[in-house]
Amino acid sequence: xxIAILEDDxxxxxxxxxxxxxxxxxxxxxxxxxxxxxxxxxxxxxxLLLDWNVPDLSGVEVLxxxxxxxxxxxxxxxxxxxxxxxxxxxxxxxxxxxxxxKPVRRLELLARLEALSRRGRHGPEQAEVIELxxxxxxxxxxxxxxxSKQVDLTAKDFDLSVLFxxxxxxxxxxxxxxxTVWGPNAVVTSRTLDTHVSRIRNKLGLTPEFGWRLAAxxxxxxxxxxxxxxxAQRVVHSDPKAAA
Amino acid sequence: xxxxxxxxxxxxxxxxxxxxxxWLEKDLEQLVTRxxxxxxxxxxxxxxxxxxxxxxxxxxxxxxxxxxxxxxGFPELSILGAKFELAARAADAELIAVHITTMERxxxxxxxxxx
Numbered sequence: 001x002x003i004a005i006l007e008d009d010x011x012x013x014x015x016x017x018x019x020x021x022x023x024x025x026x027x028x029x030x031x032x033x034x035x036x037x038x039x040x041x042x043x044x045x046x047x048l049l050l051d052w053n054v055p056d057l058s059g060v061e062v063l064x065x066x067x068x069x070x071x072x073x074x075x076x077x078x079x080x081x082x083x084x085x086x087x088x089x090x091x092x093x094x095x096x097x098x099x100x101x102k103p104v105r106r107l108e109l110l111a112r113l114e115a116l117s118r119r120g121r122h123g124p125e126q127a128e129v130i131e132l133x134x135x136x137x138x139x140x141x142x143x144x145x146x147x148s149k150q151v152d153l154t155a156k157d158f159d160l161s162v163l164f165x166x167x168x169x170x171x172x173x174x175x176x177x178x179x180t181v182w183g184p185n186a187v188v189t190s191r192t193l194d195t196h197v198s199r200i201r202n203k204l205g206l207t208p209e210f211g212w213r214l215a216a217x218x219x220x221x222x223x224x225x226x227x228x229x230x231x232a233q234r235v236v237h238s239d240p241k242a243a244a
Numbered sequence: 245x246x247x248x249x250x251x252x253x254x255x256x257x258x259x260x261x262x263x264x265x266x267w268l269e270k271d272l273e274q275l276v277t278r279x280x281x282x283x284x285x286x287x288x289x290x291x292x293x294x295x296x297x298x299x300x301x302x303x304x305x306x307x308x309x310x311x312x313x314x315x316x317g318f319p320e321l322s323i324l325g326a327k328f329e330l331a332a333r334a335a336d337a338e339l340i341a342v343h344i345t346t347m348e349r350x351x352x353x354x355x356x357x358x359x
Contacts, residue, residue, distance in 0.1 A: 009308040011278075011279045012311055014278070014279075015312060103313065103314035
């Protein structure tokens with residue numbers, strides 16, 4: 001997952017980032033609420049970890065703006081030293097999905113993040129096989145079938161296809177796509193990314209004539225839309241044999 | 245001044261002279277080294293804040309210590325952080341001085357080993 005951390009204590013930030021990276025996530029740290037809000041206008045994340053007491057905007061103020069102004073339903077987990085009952089209630093009522101009181105424990109934090117991801121307003125699913133409309137994706141054999149016929153994809157095209165098919169209807173920023181498909185330290189030009197997107201659009205038929213649209217959003221990223229979503233049947237198997 | 249019994253900072257018990265050995269995972273070495281160096285620096289900041297009766301700075305440093313200490317493998321520092329926070333809220337300079345001495349002593353006898 002791509003996770004944004006709002007935390008002003010450098011030691012805490014380093015520790016949380018370390019734990020998340022060890023668990024295979026990409027962590028992005030912000031010291032100030034305003035900086036995180038600015039980032040959210042141009043970047044997408046799978047989850048936010050918010051501290052309450054940070055300079056300028058508090059974590060709760062950030063949360064309010066995320067929900068009300070940005071209309072974002074990104075999962076939010078509060079990680080804060082504020083332990084009063086009314087603090088917990090305030091954060092949850094403002095739209096937080098979970099609340100942890102510092103000091104937090106590593107495995108518990110990771111498990112709660114996984115749970116938020118599973119509840120799944122956002123976040124890639126861990127399913128090995130995804131069936132969606134005419135597509136059947138097997139992540140173990142790294143194959144995509146369209147109308148039961150295998151589509152010839154490069155490794156990156158496959159990863160990109162999986163990312164979009166796991167996030168139908170969700171706007172993904174260019175940074176998010178780059179990081180998920182090419183890794184956090186890769187240098188990938190916009191043109192390269194656009195070329196790959198264009199290629200999977202053609203190869204998978206993600207165009208209106210087939211009931212799909214892989215749309216570019218100016219200065220932000222891409223969103224895969226299913227134009228006939230009401231009739232789409234989505235079946236997700238965790239066991240590839242069950243789908244065979 | 246409350247009626248709570250306080251430790252005299254000058255009282256050095258046999259136990260407080262013993263090294264406190266903490267074993268941690270190797271991959272935490274850099275993080276923990278930086279963390280402990282920052283805590284050494286914060287001792288000076290705590291003393292300075294105390295001399296200026298800047299209880300808000302002490303509260304904030306205590307709050308952060310409480311939040312991070314245990315995660316790095318030092319639950320004693322989290323407890324101490326909570327104590328700083330409480331004493332700062334009560335503007336209890338005498339108690340803060342005791343906690344500073346405790347923290348200094350703890351960091352001095354701490355021996356961290358990584359494997």
